[in-house]
Amino acid sequence: MKPRHLVIAFIVALAAAWGLLSPFTITLLCYIGLYALVAIGLVLLTGVGGMTSFGQAAFVGLGAYATAWICSSPEAASWLGFLPKGLYPWVGLLLGLVVTALIAWGLGAITLRLSGHYLPLGTIAWGLSLYYIFGNMPALGGFTGIGGLPPLELFGFSLATPQALGPVIWAVLLLAIWALDNLLDSREGRAIRALKSGRLMAESMGVDTSRQRIKLFVVAALLAAVSGWLYAHMQRFINPTPFNLNIGIEYLFMAVVGGAGHLWGAVLGATLITLLKEELQDWLPQLLGASGNFEVIVFGLLMLLVLQRAADGLWPLLAGFTRRVLKMSPDKRTLAPAGEVRLDHHALPPKGEQVLQAQKVTKRFAGLVANNEVDMDVRAGEVHALIGPNGAGKSTFFNMISGVDDPTEGQVRLKTRDMKGKPSRAFAALGLGRTFQHVRLLGERSVLDNVALGAHQRGHKGWVASMLRLDRAEEAAVLAEAMRQIERCGLGAVADTPAASLPLGQQRIVEIARALAGQPAVLLLDEPAAGLRHLEKQHLAELLGQLREEGLAILVVEHDMEFVMNLADRITVLEFGTVIAHGSPTEVQANPRVIAAYLGGDL
Ligand code: ADP
Ligand code: MG
Numbered sequence: 001m002k003p004r005h006l007v008i009a010f011i012v013a014l015a016a017a018w019g020l021l022s023p024f025t026i027t028l029l030c031y032i033g034l035y036a037l038v039a040i041g042l043v044l045l046t047g048v049g050g051m052t053s054f055g056q057a058a059f060v061g062l063g064a065y066a067t068a069w070i071c072s073s074p075e076a077a078s079w080l081g082f083l084p085k086g087l088y089p090w091v092g093l094l095l096g097l098v099v100t101a102l103i104a105w106g107l108g109a110i111t112l113r114l115s116g117h118y119l120p121l122g123t124i125a126w127g128l129s130l131y132y133i134f135g136n137m138p139a140l141g142g143f144t145g146i147g148g149l150p151p152l153e154l155f156g157f158s159l160a161t162p163q164a165l166g167p168v169i170w171a172v173l174l175l176a177i178w179a180l181d182n183l184l185d186s187r188e189g190r191a192i193r194a195l196k197s198g199r200l201m202a203e204s205m206g207v208d209t210s211r212q213r214i215k216l217f218v219v220a221a222l223l224a225a226v227s228g229w230l231y232a233h234m235q236r237f238i239n240p241t242p243f244n245l246n247i248g249i250e251y252l253f254m255a256v257v258g259g260a261g262h263l264w265g266a267v268l269g270a271t272l273i274t275l276l277k278e279e280l281q282d283w284l285p286q287l288l289g290a291s292g293n294f295e296v297i298v299f300g301l302l303m304l305l306v307l308q309r310a311a312d313g314l315w316p317l318l319a320g321f322t323r324r325v326l327k328m329s330p331d332k333r334t335l336a337p338a339g340e341v342r343l344d345h346h347a348l349p350p351k352g353e354q355v356l357q358a359q360k361v362t363k364r365f366a367g368l369v370a371n372n373e374v375d376m377d378v379r380a381g382e383v384h385a386l387i388g389p390n391g392a393g394k395s396t397f398f399n400m401i402s403g404v405d406d407p408t409e410g411q412v413r414l415k416t417r418d419m420k421g422k423p424s425r426a427f428a429a430l431g432l433g434r435t436f437q438h439v440r441l442l443g444e445r446s447v448l449d450n451v452a453l454g455a456h457q458r459g460h461k462g463w464v465a466s467m468l469r470l471d472r473a474e475e476a477a478v479l480a481e482a483m484r485q486i487e488r489c490g491l492g493a494v495a496d497t498p499a500a501s502l503p504l505g506q507q508r509i510v511e512i513a514r515a516l517a518g519q520p521a522v523l524l525l526d527e528p529a530a531g532l533r534h535l536e537k538q539h540l541a542e543l544l545g546q547l548r549e550e551g552l553a554i555l556v557v558e559h560d561m562e563f564v565m566n567l568a569d570r571i572t573v574l575e576f577g578t579v580i581a582h583g584s585p586t587e588v589q590a591n592p593r594v595i596a597a598y599l600g601g602d603l
Pocket of ligand 1: 365388389396
C-alpha cells in the first residue's frame, strides 16, 4: 500500500458517504474544505517559503466581495446586461482573481521587503485595513453586508445547497493540493524551499528570490480568493466579519497545528480547528457563564502546546503512525527517461584564459578598510589559493567577487563582463559556482535534492508547467545531472540521505557537487577542507585536481597550509586587507613578509 492509494481511498470514501451524511455534517465538511483551501496557501507561504502571514482572511474577503458586488450592484448589472444572469458569479470569480492578484502583487512588493518580525506585522496591518475598507464602502454594504446572492450554476445544475456545492468545494481543494504537490516536487519547488534558508544561498544558485516570494504570495492569495468566492455563493450573504484579523489568525493556527510544511497538514488542521470551534462555541460560554469568542484562547493554548511538543504540527505524527500501522512504502518518483531534454550548456573558456578578475578592489566598512586595492585573477585550468591570517579580509573579498556585496572602489570582471552592481544570481548565470564557509544546505532534504538545486538556472520550466506536470522530461534531466555530480564527488551511497544527517566534511562535498551541477566555469570554495579527515582531504584534492584538468578555474580560500601548498598553482596572500605576496607555492613560502605574517603559525 502506498500513500497515493490512501488518498484515493479517502476520496472514494468521502464521495460514497456524501449522500448518507446529515446536512449538518455536510455543512461542516463544506467549511472544512473552504478553510483548507486557504490553509494550503499558508502551508506554501509560511511552512515552505518561510513567510508568515496573518492577513489571508482579507484575500478571502476580496474573492467574496468581488463576486458579491458583481451579482448585486446595479452598475455591474448595467455593464453585464448582455450576459445571462447565471454567468454573473463566473464574472465575479474572474474579477476576484484579477483584483486579488493585483492587490497581492502590490502588497507583496511592499511587505515582502520587510525582514524578521516586520513581515508578520505588515500582514496584520493590511489585514486590518482591508477589513475596514470592506466595512466602510457603501457600495459593499458597509458592516451590514450584501445579501441575496445567487447560487452557483454548473452545466445547468444549481448548486444551491451544501449537498450540491460541497463536491465542487472538495474538487477544487483536491485539485489545488495536486497542483501544489506537483509544484513542490519540481525545479521551482526546490527554489521555493531554498527561500527559507535566507536569500544568500538561493540567489547564489541563480534563484530570483524576490520574484519567487512574490509569486508564492500571489498564489496563496488567489487560493484564498477562490475560497471566498465559493463561500459567498454558499452563504448567499456576506459581511466583513469572516474576513477580519481574528479569522486570519485562525487560518494560521490551522496551518501550524496541522503541520505548516505539509499540504495535507492544512486539511488536518482545518478539520481539527473547525470541529473544535464548533464544540467549544457550544460549551465554553456555558462553562464560563458568559458569551464571547473564548475558543480563540483555547486555540492559542493548543498552538503553544503543539509548537512545544510537535513543532512540525500533527500531520507528520499522523502520517508516521499510519505508515507504521499499514506498513506503507513511500511513493516512488516517476520520471520520464533522461536524455530527451538537454539542460543549458556553456562551453568552458580555453585553459589559461582569465575567467575572473579583480582590479584594485577596495572595501571599507565605516573606518575599517577590509580590502585595500586587491588585484587578483583566476584562470581556466588553475587552482588559485587565497590565504591570510584571520581577519585579513578573505571572506570580504570572496563576497566582492561573487556579487554578495559591492566593492567601495575597484572593478570585478567575470568572463570579461563588468559586474558592478550585479546580484549574485547574475554571477551564477555567467558561470560562477560557489560553496559557503558555513555550510548552507537544506538539512531535511536529500543530498540529491540539494545538488539538483545547483542546476536550477540550467532549466526553464516555470510554475504553471510544474503544477501541471509538464516539466517531467526537464526534471529528469536535472536529476540525472545532479546524480552525475553526486557520483563524481563520491557521494553515490548517500544520495537519498537527508543532508543534515551527514558529517560536516561530507556536507562540504555536497556543496561542491551542488556548485558543479550548475556547470560553472569558475568555482569559488570557502575553506573546503575545514572539518575534513585526512583521507577526505586527499579525495577532495584529487577531485579539485581533476576539475582543474577539465579546465575549470578554481579559487580556494583555505587555512590548511599543507592542503594549499600541495594543490595550488598560484597563491595570493592577504594581510590587513592588502596583498603582501603573490606567486607559486615555493615563492610564497620563501617570502619574508609571509613568514612574518604567519609567525607563530604553521607555515
Ligand atoms: P577573514 O575572512 O580573512 O577572516 P573578513 O573578511 O571576515 O576576514 O574580515 C576582514 C575585516 O573586516 C575584519 O576586521 C572584520 O571585522 C571586518 N568586517 C567584515 N565584515 C564586516 C561588516 N559587514 N561590517 C564591518 N566590518 C566587517
Ligand atoms: Mg573568513
